[in-house]
Amino acid sequence: MLDALASVDLRLVEDVLDEPHAYAGRERWEELLVEEVLPRLPVHVRTEARRRIEAALELEKVTARVVHGDLGGENVHWSPGGDLVGVLDWDLAQVFDPAVDAACLAWHGWDAVRSAVDGETYRRARVWAGTFAIEQVSSALVNGEPPHVVDRYVESTVRRLERAQH
Template sequence: QWIEHGSANLVVLAGAAAVRVGRTATAAAESLRAQTVVDALPGLPFAVPRALADPVRDGDMVAIAQRRLDGVPHPSGHGDADALRGVLDALAAVPVRALEARLAPPHAFMGGEQWHPVMVERAIPLLAPDVRDRARRAADDLAALEPVPEVLVHGDLAGSNLLWDGGVVTGVIDWDLASAGDPAIDVAALAVWHGWDVIERVRPPEVVHRARIIAATHPLQV
């Protein structure tokens, strides 16, 4: 089975392996960096796509054979609170400073260090005029959040990236955006997918509050 990820990335599913192919120099370098993150992760209560062999290079292209994980994505709108708590707790327990040199830059999924100007100057002007003020308030509210101690943040922790079997999270894939950051980033992603009522049972109100502020900017993240 072949799965296209844009024009630069391809995943080939074959038996117990998932082969990730970066088809440009940039995509190849990013896939190699992301794989070093996965391979450096400590033991976790769920599987991750660790490399099965050394990368294979052909010009600018790189192919990485990864462990193919069991499980399927969870339907949106609900989820097991204990299972989601376990995922968040496991990420928070990872010694993030030991991984820091390998991780993606903070906010890579929304413009990096310049995320606020990107939202204000590039994303918001594309919106309908009647929602621009509300969008600007959402961006400013996020910028006003006080810093919190950083943990390992997956960066896209929902949907097809969490694999389940029998009510248990069996695997987490797609670690390209993993960074050191606010734990509420992953809380927001899980809440949008599984429901805020579920997340409110597994994280304290102050974290959920931050997550709501983050989630309000999801449509502006480019």
């Protein structure tokens, strides 16, 4: 699946795809994470959240490819024999770093991701995956969710960041 996405001729699709980080602020991604999300997090997890954001910002640019952006379990369908039969929910498709899709596939386990991609893509996928929980808060803000919903995302993000610290 990742190879198929990487082989898409961008000239055929780039005018119908969204911008990178569309669900979490588009070109304002960094600004929203740093200025809007970090202050909502308790002090004891801010350093870890900032570290994850900075690690993503420090990634060197790679050749952009078609990225689905949401290859979670509910969007990837397999036959009983293990063949890929469908990929749904293309609203987050973008031209960006293909390691984002590798990170999305971590629900299969990081060992599976490691066996599916080269070492550099794996390293980048780990960095992008580190931003996912933080981006959920940004997404809630971008979508104008009510404060109690934003608070739920903050709580969930805090739990994930705390687990990473232990």
